[in-house]
Amino acid sequence: MFQRLTVVLLAVLALSACDGVDPNSPLGQRKAIFKQMLKTSxxxxxxxxxxxxxxxGRFAEGAVHLDALAREPWQHFPMVRDEGDSSARPEVWERQTRFHELxxxxxxxxxxxxEVTRSQPLDATQLKVPMDRVEAACKACHSEFRNH
Incomplete structure (x- = not known):
């Protein structure tokens, strides 16, 4: 009985550890970047x-990090739709010009x-508008190209 339970437990653990996405694949790479972007923002x-x-200080570091991350995911969208559990709609590949514009x-x-965060000391009230623009840019792309 103990052996049977152990085998079942190991099988469940092995299956739960697999989410089916190769972290080195384009899909895995962009998912990791988008998760970092979400956490930072x-x-x-x-x-x-x-x-x-x-x-x-932490906000300014976050702005630098977010700006760097915002330039990374696009290289991980191959010219043809990749396989896997992607949140991207087919329109990403069908409307490349618009996708890259966003x-x-x-x-x-x-x-x-x-750039705004380079002027110290930072005033949180002056950061609201530029942060709102970042969030609006994210939302615009999600609205057109992401399955929710």
């Missing part, structure tokens, strides 16, 4: 909305936010 937004204490808008908004 949530922390920054939390500081501006009072959920987290405002830390100007990617450039995100990059511009994160770049603007990064």
């Amino acid at each position: 949530e922390d920054m937004g939390g500081m501006l909305r009072g959920r987290l204490p405002f830390d100007s 990617a450039r808008q995100l990059e511009a908004s994160t770049g603007d936010l990064r």
Whole structure:
């Protein structure tokens, strides 16, 4: 009985560890980048909305990190739709010009936010508008190209 239970437990653990996405595949790479972007922007937004204490140094570091991340995922969208559990709609591959236009808008908004954070000391009230632009750029692309 113990052996049978052990085998079943090991099988369940092995299956739960597999989410089916190769972390080195284009899908795995972009999912990892998008998760980092989400975590970074949530922390920054939390500081501006009072959920987290405002830390100007940490916010500025987050802006630099978010700007760098915003330039990375696009290289991991191959020219043809890849296999796997992607949140991307087929339109990503069907409307490449528009998809890349929205990617450039995100990059511009994160770049603007990064620039604003170079002027110290930071004032949280002055960061709201540029952060709102970053969030709007994310939402615009999600609305057109992501399955929710």
